[in-house]
Amino acid sequence: MRPVDETHHPDRRSWVESANREDSGFPVQNLPFCRFERPGLPGRSGIAIGTGIGDSILDLAACAREGFFSGELSSSLLQPTLAGVMALDVPARIALRRRISDLLRESGPDSDRLAAMRDRVLVTREDVRLLLPVEVGDYTDFYASVFHATNVGSMFRPDNPLLPNYKYVPIGYHGRASSLVPDGTPVRRPQGQTAPATEGDPPVRQRSQQLDYELEVGFYVGPGNRLGETISIERAEDHLFGMSLVNDWSARDIQRWEYQPLGPFLAKSFATTVSPWVVTMEALAPFRCQAYSRPQGDPEPLPYLLSDTDRRQGGIDLRLAVFLSSRQMREQGKEPVELSRGTFRDMYWTPAQMLTHHASNGCNLRTGDLIASGTVSNQDRHSRGCLLELTWDGGPGNPLPGNRRTPIVLPTDERRSFLEDGDEVFITGWCEAPGRRRIGLGECRGIILPADA
Amino acid sequence: MRPVDETHHPDRRSWVESANREDSGFPVQNLPFCRFERPGLPGRSGIAIGTGIGDSILDLAACAREGFFSGELSSSLLQPTLAGVMALDVPARIALRRRISDLLRESGPDSDRLAAMRDRVLVTREDVRLLLPVEVGDYTDFYASVFHATNVGSMFRPDNPLLPNYKYVPIGYHGRASSLVPDGTPVRRPQGQTAPATEGDPPVRQRSQQLDYELEVGFYVGPGNRLGETISIERAEDHLFGMSLVNDWSARDIQRWEYQPLGPFLAKSFATTVSPWVVTMEALAPFRCQAYSRPQGDPEPLPYLLSDTDRRQGGIDLRLAVFLSSRQMREQGKEPVELSRGTFRDMYWTPAQMLTHHASNGCNLRTGDLIASGTVSNQDRHSRGCLLELTWDGGPGNPLPGNRRTPIVLPTDERRSFLEDGDEVFITGWCEAPGRRRIGLGECRGIILPADA
Numbered sequence A, B: 001m002r003p004v005d006e007t008h009h010p011d012r013r014s015w016v017e018s019a020n021r022e023d024s025g026f027p028v029q030n031l032p033f034c035r036f037e038r039p040g041l042p043g044r045s046g047i048a049i050g051t052g053i054g055d056s057i058l059d060l061a062a063c064a065r066e067g068f069f070s071g072e073l074s075s076s077l078l079q080p081t082l083a084g085v086m087a088l089d090v091p092a093r094i095a096l097r098r099r100i101s102d103l104l105r106e107s108g109p110d111s112d113r114l115a116a117m118r119d120r121v122l123v124t125r126e127d128v129r130l131l132l133p134v135e136v137g138d139y140t141d142f143y144a145s146v147f148h149a150t151n152v153g154s155m156f157r158p159d160n161p162l163l164p165n166y167k168y169v170p171i172g173y174h175g176r177a178s179s180l181v182p183d184g185t186p187v188r189r190p191q192g193q194t195a196p197a198t199e200g201d202p203p204v205r206q207r208s209q210q211l212d213y214e215l216e217v218g219f220y221v222g223p224g225n226r227l228g229e230t231i232s233i234e235r236a237e238d239h240l241f242g243m244s245l246v247n248d249w250s251a252r253d254i255q256r257w258e259y260q261p262l263g264p265f266l267a268k269s270f271a272t273t274v275s276p277w278v279v280t281m282e283a284l285a286p287f288r289c290q291a292y293s294r295p296q297g298d299p300e301p302l303p304y305l306l307s308d309t310d311r312r313q314g315g316i317d318l319r320l321a322v323f324l325s326s327r328q329m330r331e332q333g334k335e336p337v338e339l340s341r342g343t344f345r346d347m348y349w350t351p352a353q354m355l356t357h358h359a360s361n362g363c364n365l366r367t368g369d370l371i372a373s374g375t376v377s378n379q380d381r382h383s384r385g386c387l388l389e390l391t392w393d394g395g396p397g398n399p400l401p402g403n404r405r406t407p408i409v410l411p412t413d414e415r416r417s418f419l420e421d422g423d424e425v426f427i428t429g430w431c432e433a434p435g436r437r438r439i440g441l442g443e444c445r446g447i448i449l450p451a452d453a
Helices: A060-065 A071-077 A090-104 A111-116 A146-156 A233-239 A252-258 A281-287 A308-313 A327-331 A351-358 B060-065 B071-077 B090-104 B111-116 B146-156 B233-239 B252-258 B281-287 B308-313 B327-331 B351-358
Strands: A033-037 A047-053 A056-059 A122-124 A139-142 A172-174 A180-182 A191-194 A204-207 A215-221 A240-247 A272-274 A319-325 A337-343 A370-372 A424-431 A439-449 B033-037 B047-053 B056-059 B122-124 B139-142 B172-174 B180-182 B191-194 B204-207 B215-221 B240-247 B272-274 B319-325 B337-343 B370-372 B424-431 B439-449
Touching: A047 A060, A047 A090, A056 A060, A056 A090, A060 A071, A071 A090, A090 A111, A090 A281, A172 A351, A172 B172, A191 A252, A215 A319, A215 A351, A233 A240, A233 A308, A233 A351, A240 A281, A240 A351, A240 A424, A240 A439, A272 A439, A281 A424, A281 A439, A351 A370, B047 B060, B047 B090, B056 B060, B056 B090, B060 B071, B071 B090, B090 B111, B090 B281, B172 B351, B191 B252, B215 B319, B215 B351, B233 B240, B233 B308, B233 B351, B240 B281, B240 B351, B240 B424, B240 B439, B272 B439, B281 B424, B281 B439, B351 B370
Parallel strands: A139 A370, A180 A272, B139 B370, B180 B272
Antiparallel strands: A033 A047, A047 A056, A056 A122, A139 A172, A191 A204, A215 A240, A215 A370, A240 A272, A319 A337, A319 A424, A424 A439, B033 B047, B047 B056, B056 B122, B139 B172, B191 B204, B215 B240, B215 B370, B240 B272, B319 B337, B319 B424, B424 B439
16 A cells, blocks of 8 residues: 555645646546657657646656656656556655656646746647557456356356355456557457357357446556566555556357356457556555455455455545447437446455465566456446446347346437447546545547448 | 478478488478577677577578578568567568578578578577567467367366367467466466365465476467458468467366356466477478368358368378476486377367457457467377376366376376476477478477475
8 A cells, every 4th residue: 555645635736727627537636647649740759658637648758858857767757658667666656756746736846847848748638649558468357346246147157156266266367468459449349159049059150249348447567576476465566556447348148158168258359448547556545445345254365365454455445437328329419328336445356465366376467467357346236337237138139037137228218238339438437535636547438330241 | 371382392401411310300391480599698689580400590680680681581580589570471471481491401592601601690509598489469278179178178067078169169268478488497386276175165275286287289470460350261371470389387276266257367377388499380381181070960160260271271280299207207317208199180170260260359469479279189098188188187185086087107106196396398299291301399398396485
């Protein structure tokens, strides 16, 4: 857990005026990182890393060239991805946050000098394209919401919804790194094999009829570990750099047919969208909370997954919401509809537990690896993080008893069991608490394109 | 399928004498690629790519600097990994093979000039360290032997060994790229959660008691495809660059407890060993054979996985063998013992089918991605590609009826159900046919280190 320090002081204001608006998720208390491209400039020369502040981005490479950072920090900021910053150890990372905070706040050291060259170091979001923050070596997806696991299990394995390993093992699987795409990238509906309607018949290859989103968050690995070395739960957060929003698009009909015995494969690997902003663990410090309290009767985690600090402060009080707009809704000028709203604090496993478990066999995590949480669902109906759960497998032709199936009705009277072509899904996330500035995670958007002919 | 051309002519000899020995797997007809480091030279400057020839390696970067290659080929050879060569399109790749063959054969164009500078362009294997050929973006592992799938299924799910999807879906899963290690890297025994002895009790975290190897082969992706685009079965082999041997080390006790519902995770991600030589699809051309003939009653693959060419020549007549030596065997001067011997030709799915399926949802494959076959097992007992199958889950304390369990007896009278510390496993592979020079794939070795205290 990072200390809550003066960089969080709610009275701090920025000389970038848009950061001081009450509703800005990007005040000087946040300082999320991003990687951006200025379309005007050719090749790599136009790519840099930055910090979100209000409606603008501070070009950190430009600042480093102007001498605002020294030594190790400066060279990490001149790289064309966030890998250099992510690789910093915790003291250096904290020093970097303090320095950026000082530069962007009113009356900080050197802040006047920086503000005076704002035309050279500040870019507006409209003028850039936000990219994946880093080249992700490996992408791992966990399954850390017991509510999600129980709901999905009830549909996929009605006789055996929550498997006996769930309460001991932070279940995860390797995802596909190549198909990670940044916010706003359109997602083509995949084709794939789906189960035969009648057992024994051949399966059909078709456009997925059950395309879904999954509301998730992801953590980027900071400093890594060497192959063969483990990471103790006490040190786990030293290896966590920060978090983003993740939409783990899922083709449920493909998944259902392919996933046994080796897990999801083509049902997921057609696209996974990540938000462009990486909100650091330091920025989240004031919003850390107790880890999920297991209900009575649930076993304790094994000792390698337990620490007092993690139990007391391993959770994150992060709010999440998912919105949808159909093509027809946009044509009729209707606002996107909120599909669900949840919180990350009720996850069965903490980020530290996921990371420690991941490395517990000696697996090497590398700087920039992405560790996603799995679908974030809470107990109540409106907090379910995917359509499969919200509509209770409401797709036409599914083999389940229909009585719990509840398609979603849109403001246009359209119905949704799963996603249709032209649907746009976006996820938002934020932290808020009395006496604190709101910390936004930004958005994670994608629109569904029709399958290839 | 690549044409069988003059580069395969069995009368061709090399001016590198060791390549002409009957038993060399690296004659001028093979020309496998590798990436090596000369330990004397600092940093990247000492890393280059090369071609194996007899007991030597032709330093392709040095040859390129001497002007032996032109344009596109030259720049691909100057890169510090095989990515540039793998990205070449098929005509360029064939041109590269022809040129290297001409340079290394007796009386080829420019071969005298090259032979005259042999001290500068040939290195002996002892003088270099062989590395992973390329930085692998994503590693995928298939499950393409129906014999392996049936055997493992019988042990893990006795009531349901071969799932209904198997004969339609080339089953695969995402593996871990970070823990791919080159031939010879010692493998530390992982620790992990294993199932409780009594149902309902908590699991135990311990050193894996059921450490196993898996005999596999892997294919490197040549030119990739863009996200959202598929690859037809007719064009699949254009995207296959070449193959290596793979040992997909597996901790069976960890796997058994963790693998449901999302597949293997920590049971595999502690290490996967790959052989250093990449034997190109062009070198394998004379050994292509009919794809596996499905027994009567098995369904046809769906049309997207079927082509006449693939059916006729999609298989590879590749022989494989696994050897083991225990510490005691080495101390007593005993030769390694052959655990199994098999062939790749009996795989249920061809490399082209695996690749086409992989991209059939629009998943983008990138140059240098590694696609492994899954354990290569054939029908007879001596061709089973892992200890789990060879000893029929012969580990102590396993919950199965013992009558089929058959531990392996080593020449020292030691018994092996699974691997012990100090055991060294190595895999070899080769192609042979009457009237053809033998094409070797080299070796894939690893020795088991004790788990961390």
